[in-house]
Amino acid sequence: MGALAGTLSICLPKQVLRLGLRDWSVVQSAVSSWFDRKDKKDNPVFWYQRVPIWIGTQAILRTSLTGDDIPSLRFLGDLPNAGGKPVLLACCDEVYFYRFAYHLAISGHQASPGLSTHIHIYDPSSQCLEDAALLRRRLGDRLTFSHEPPGRSPYKMASPYFFTAGRFAVAQHILERNGGPVLVIDVDGIFRRDLQPEIAYLANWDVGLVLRASRRRQWRKVLACAVLLNPTPAGRLFSARFAVAIERVLRRAPPFHMDQIVLHYLCEHYRRHAAALRIADLGERWADHHFHPESLIWTAKGNARKLELAQMATPHTSRL
Numbered sequence: 001m002g003a004l005a006g007t008l009s010i011c012l013p014k015q016v017l018r019l020g021l022r023d024w025s026v027v028q029s030a031v032s033s034w035f036d037r038k039d040k041k042d043n044p045v046f047w048y049q050r051v052p053i054w055i056g057t058q059a060i061l062r063t064s065l066t067g068d069d070i071p072s073l074r075f076l077g078d079l080p081n082a083g084g085k086p087v088l089l090a091c092c093d094e095v096y097f098y099r100f101a102y103h104l105a106i107s108g109h110q111a112s113p114g115l116s117t118h119i120h121i122y123d124p125s126s127q128c129l130e131d132a133a134l135l136r137r138r139l140g141d142r143l144t145f146s147h148e149p150p151g152r153s154p155y156k157m158a159s160p161y162f163f164t165a166g167r168f169a170v171a172q173h174i175l176e177r178n179g180g181p182v183l184v185i186d187v188d189g190i191f192r193r194d195l196q197p198e199i200a201y202l203a204n205w206d207v208g209l210v211l212r213a214s215r216r217r218q219w220r221k222v223l224a225c226a227v228l229l230n231p232t233p234a235g236r237l238f239s240a241r242f243a244v245a246i247e248r249v250l251r252r253a254p255p256f257h258m259d260q261i262v263l264h265y266l267c268e269h270y271r272r273h274a275a276a277l278r279i280a281d282l283g284e285r286w287a288d289h290h291f292h293p294e295s296l297i298w299t300a301k302g303n304a305r306k307l308e309l310a311q312m313a314t315p316h317t318s319r320l
Contacts, residue, residue, distance in 0.1 A: 071152075077146040087174055090186065115196050119144075119145050161256065206279070
């Protein structure tokens with residue numbers, strides 16, 4: 001007991017030392033539980049869960065991709081015919097279509113009238129498709145909708161993990177088909193400024209990402225809520241690698257968001273190998289969770305902020 005107390009006295013205050021060993025074990029258990037909950041609240045992607053993602057991503061980076069490696073998609077509906085101009089892309093399920101896609105589409109129409117906005121819907125109902133068609137008739141041909149039947153998702157039930165990660169295969173397809181830049185954004189956002197001059201300014205870069213190198217956790221170092229893919233050779237290769245790596249990881253149906261982890265591993269590979277990839281740091285103006293008036297895109301983080309964003313968007317979008 002004396003040796004134990006002497007050891008504890010090095011790092012613990014006297015108030016704690018007055019506790020008996022049984023009481024101290026309760027404190028220790030509570031502290032450990034708090035840290036566990038804090039980790040899980042942030043994101044339950046622990047090291048043993050990240051290892052298969054790292055291995056799968058490295059395997060993609062060490063192989064020469066062919067057309068057979070690119071995820072094949074079954075598109076229904078319309079795809080954008082932008083003639084090489086930028087396309088703003090968001091993907092969602094039916095629930096998020098009604099909660100957010102309406103506001104996103106109208107804000108894109110108002111803020112960036114010269115750009116095409118495309119919304120891809122996973123497994124929509126016939127009523128959802130009718131409402132999407134009605135919205136397109138109201139806003140014009142610069143708004144397009146596509147959808148896909150069930151079958152690509154490895155999850156037994158509708159899963160946001162698939163919705164957020166599976167969109168990059170859609171982006172890869174549109175990038176190759178359109179031959180122009182593709183900006184992938186979260187559907188629970190609204191456009192605040194005209195993005196056409198902003199995207200044109202970044203034409204000499206291959207990829208645009210929201211980088212946060214100071215963050216400690218690997219899944220927070222690169223945000224996936226705004227990803228710009230330019231049709232340069234290096235940009236197209238990055239997009240293909242990203243889409244293939246995501247599809248490989250999705251086969252395991254991981255119970256967490258993995259798109260930002262894969263992005264981080266790709267960026268680290270390019271950095272360590274001095275590979276030719278020009279990455280523009282978009283900054284949080286492109287994905288602002290705090291809703292600053294000068295930002296380009298507002299995007300929601302957390303259910304309360306999602307509701308707040310939808311309420312702020314309603315006065316502007318209800319006029320149409």
